[in-house]
Amino acid sequence: MTFKEIVESRRSIRKFDTEHVFKHERVTEALRLAILSPNSSNLQTWEFYRVKSADKLKELSEACLNQGAARTASEMVVFVSRQDLWEKRANWNAQQIKNKVGDRQELSKREKRGIHYYETMMKLFYDNSLWPLNSIFRRLVLLWRVLNGKPMMRFTRKQDSKVVSNKSVAIAAQTFMLAMKDQGYDTCPMEGFDSAWVRKALDLPKSADVSIIVACGKGLPEGITNERLRLPYGEVVFEV
Numbered sequence: 001m002t003f004k005e006i007v008e009s010r011r012s013i014r015k016f017d018t019e020h021v022f023k024h025e026r027v028t029e030a031l032r033l034a035i036l037s038p039n040s041s042n043l044q045t046w047e048f049y050r051v052k053s054a055d056k057l058k059e060l061s062e063a064c065l066n067q068g069a070a071r072t073a074s075e076m077v078v079f080v081s082r083q084d085l086w087e088k089r090a091n092w093n094a095q096q097i098k099n100k101v102g103d104r105q106e107l108s109k110r111e112k113r114g115i116h117y118y119e120t121m122m123k124l125f126y127d128n129s130l131w132p133l134n135s136i137f138r139r140l141v142l143l144w145r146v147l148n149g150k151p152m153m154r155f156t157r158k159q160d161s162k163v164v165s166n167k168s169v170a171i172a173a174q175t176f177m178l179a180m181k182d183q184g185y186d187t188c189p190m191e192g193f194d195s196a197w198v199r200k201a202l203d204l205p206k207s208a209d210v211s212i213i214v215a216c217g218k219g220l221p222e223g224i225t226n227e228r229l230r231l232p233y234g235e236v237v238f239e240v
């Protein structure tokens with residue numbers, strides 16, 4: 001299929017063929033591609049939990065309110081946002097630059113900027129360890145920028161880093177679903193779940209944010225339960 005055909009034929013499927021012998025390795029490949037998705041500052045504050053065993057699928061399906069897609073899925077992938085891992089992932093990025101530098105004494109401007117970005121700048125936006133002091137400091141920096149007529153990311157609240165991380169996770173989920181379609185499989189993204197139940201089923205820490213759960217399988221024709229309706233192009237696209 002061409003990219004256009006993949007996008008046009010992907011639908012959210014609510015009933016999968018439970019008799020189908022599912023090729024789990026296709027999920028492996030789709031996740032490999034999902035990991036290549038764009039993500040904020042390359043922090044990769046995401047985790048992907050694959051649920052394949054019959055008992056775990058049943059447990060997760062209950063957490064997903066026993067929706068049709070969850071009940072009949074051959075595999076489910078839980079897309080988790082780990083904004084709490086920002087520092088670990090920032091250090092990992094800084095380390096990648098340092099590994100490239102090795103024993104070389106002179107660092108290029110780009111390398112210096114990269115290390116400064118991950119080791120210092122990240123803290124300004126993500127560090128909430130001295131709450132509410134972090135927020136007060138950010139607001140003061142913002143005020144100073146505003147008074148000087150300069151733009152700045154309005155990233156002052158705790159939930160801002162959560163939103164940023166979830167944006168990256170959602171993009172990865174879309175790459176995953178398109179990659180599954182490309183390999184002959186169907187999906188259904190779900191936010192209809194009890195996050196506390198999902199966290200318990202997967203033994204996730206409280207700081208992990210369950211973003212989206214994607215049910216996967218071989219779609220049945222009756223799995224398409226609604227017409228594909230979209231607002232007209234002109235109502236949602238603006239040229240400015």
Ligand SMILES: Cc1cc2nc3c(=O)[nH]c(=O)nc-3n(C[C@H](O)[C@H](O)[C@H](O)COP(=O)(O)O)c2cc1C
Binds near residue numbers: 012014069189191
């Ligand atoms: C964030 C998000 C959450 C969704 N949650 C559910 C859900 O819990 N259950 C479900 O059956 N479909 C869910 N969907 C699927 C949407 O209902 C579906 O994408 C929409 O109706 C458009 O249909 P299409 O995907 O077939 O084009 C969700 C989709 C998104 C993007």
